[in-house]
Amino acid sequence: MKALRQNGFAYQAVYRYLNLLIDESDSDRTVRLPSLRHLADRLNVSISTIQYAYSLLEKEGRVFSVAKSGYYAQTAPSLISTGSADDLLEAVYVNARRAGMCVLSADDPASLQPLDSPLLMLERELLRQYPRQPLPQMQPCGELELRTVLAARYTTCAVNGWQADDVYIGADLRGVLEILISVLQLRGATVLIESPCDWMILRLFQAFEVQVIELPLQTDGGLDPQRLASLLASERVGLVVLSSVLNMPHGSISPQANRQVIAQLLANHGTWVLENDSCSELADVPHVQRLREWVDPDRLLIFSAFDRIIGAEAPYGFVLSRQWRSELQRYFLLRSFRLSAARQKAIARLLASGRVDQHLQVLRRLLKERRTQLIQLLRERLGEAVQIIDPQGGATVWMHSVRPVDMSEVFHGLLKQQVVIAPGELFSLNGHYAHHLRLSPICHSEHDLATVVGLVGDALRLAPGG
Incomplete structure (x- = not known):
């Protein structure tokens, strides 16, 4: 003692x-x-x-x-076995699906205000209008109407223009990224990514034995140009993965001047760029120039998905690429995604009608209100014990404990109180962010947010040093 x-x-x-x-x-x-x-x-x-x-x-x-x-x-509800005591991500996934849990680990912005109902109503209307159409011509890369709408949505000028044949739609984002890894022959290759990075992307690269170099974001959300130049000169980097505008889970928007400098560096080295556009629409300031505005479009691929802005009924992922056309078409044909043509048409019409853009205005406002409430509670309850990155969009808050603590101990301690958080180490393959965590203010449970923040604060104060 x-x-x-x-x-x-x-x-x-x-x-x-x-x-x-x-x-x-x-x-x-x-x-x-x-x-x-x-x-x-x-x-x-x-x-x-x-x-x-x-x-x-x-x-x-x-x-x-x-x-x-x-x-x-007080007898506590037993925790569900995760199968691997050392797999923290598995523990997060499994326990987030337990009944009665307060899930602060998720990044599911559309669940706050989904477009599922309008989407399904439009789909049913399309099925009533065209009840007995002959079997459509096979479209392994996705419904042409949706690909055409996406190509138009991403076209900003004659130079940065896209065609329907440049768009490929898959069943979900993970499936699309798996195809990209195969097409670009990344197994065993070196990929440079900004860090912290989404755990799904990290685990996918890990599964395909991709060598990952993590380039940490600076406080303002930008990247260090000198460090990037040094890495490009010293390493055989086959691909650079960067956010379009909003860096998640960091929550920052990189300064425009920094994005321009980074794009010029990549152009000078002739590096292939994979732009993560999955969170751009959730930035508080929506009309910010994307990284792709300064990147060579012939060395660029873009990926995103619909579920973050529409909801779970629109799980499809997609990629845009001017190059690798025959290889992408072949892999999508081999994969044979079974996608609902009516659902894809309904998404296309929601986009074309402006309904999605109207919805995004409301969603961005609601997300900002929830984040502001969470940050206020964190600062009231934890004071200077934590440092918070003021998010400029998205559905989560990134923070770290000023006192080094074992965040996995905090995670397991909160599990006993039916609270699930996302420890920072999940967002790195190199052991970074051990004292960080990501919290979401979107919790669809009976738990009061102020009470839960109090529990998180107590867990941080009582956790052993890390």
């Missing part, structure tokens, strides 16, 4: 001691815990310190008090 007290405040040591005591108890029955005086004598601390530790546990729902009787351990 003395050793524990030397590593933190006395109440933190008592809190951890009681947690161990509860975890070791028989969960099939209610267990009476030691009295305040008994614990104070045993641990050589004041009764008020014991009382404070018990009050924290009571607030978390781990213990309850009975008048004139004492404190008792």
Whole structure:
């Protein structure tokens, strides 16, 4: 106990001691815990310190008090086995799907205001209008109407113009990116990505044995041009993966001058660029010039998906590329995605009619309101204990603990209280961001956000140093 007290405040040591005591108890029955005086004598601390530790546990729902009787351990719901105790991402996924969990780990902006209902209504209308059409000509790269609308949406001038034949639509974003990895022959190659980066992209590269070099974002959301130039000169970089405008999960928008300098560097080296456009529409300032405005369009590929802005009923991913046409067509044909033609037509008409753009205005406002509320609560409850990147769009908040803590311990501690967070280490393959975490203010549960933020704050304060 003395050793524990030397590593933190006395109440933190008592809190951890009681947690161990509860975890070791028989969960099939209610267990009476030691009295305040008994614990104070045993641990050589004041009764008020014991009382404070018990009050924290009571607030978390781990213990309850009975008048004139004492404190008792509250049986906690068992956690679902993840199959691999060391796979933190698997633990996040599995526990986020448990009933009754407060999920702060998700990045699902459209769930706040989905367009699913208008989409399905339009699809049913199309099916009524054309009930007995002959089987359509096979379109392995996606419905022509949707590809045409997307090509027009991405065309900004004669130089940066796209055609329907440059657009390829797949069942989901992961499937599209798997095809790109095969087409670009990236297995065993070196790819440079901005960091932190979406865990789906990182795990996909890892699965295909792609060598990943992480280039950290600066505080303002830009990249260090000198470091990029050095990497391009010293490494055989086959592809650079960069955000179009909004860097997620960082939440920043890179300065325009920085984007121009980076684009010029890439052009000088003749590097292929894969632009991540999946979050651009969620930037608070929507009309910001994209990275692609300065990149050679003949060395550029762009990927995105519909589910972030429309909802779960529009899971399709897509990619735009002027080059690799025969290879992309062959891989999409071999993959044979089974996509609903009516659903794709409905998405195309939502885009062409301006309905999606109207929806985005509302969604951006709602997301900003939720983020602002979360940030205010974090600053009220945690003060200077954390540093927060003020997000300029999206559905999440990126932050890190000023005191180095073991964020995986924070994650597992919050799981016991039915709260799921996204530890920062998930957003790097090289062990970066161990003291960071990403939180989402969109939680569709009965939990009060202020209460949950209080639990996160307590978990950070009580976590052992990392």
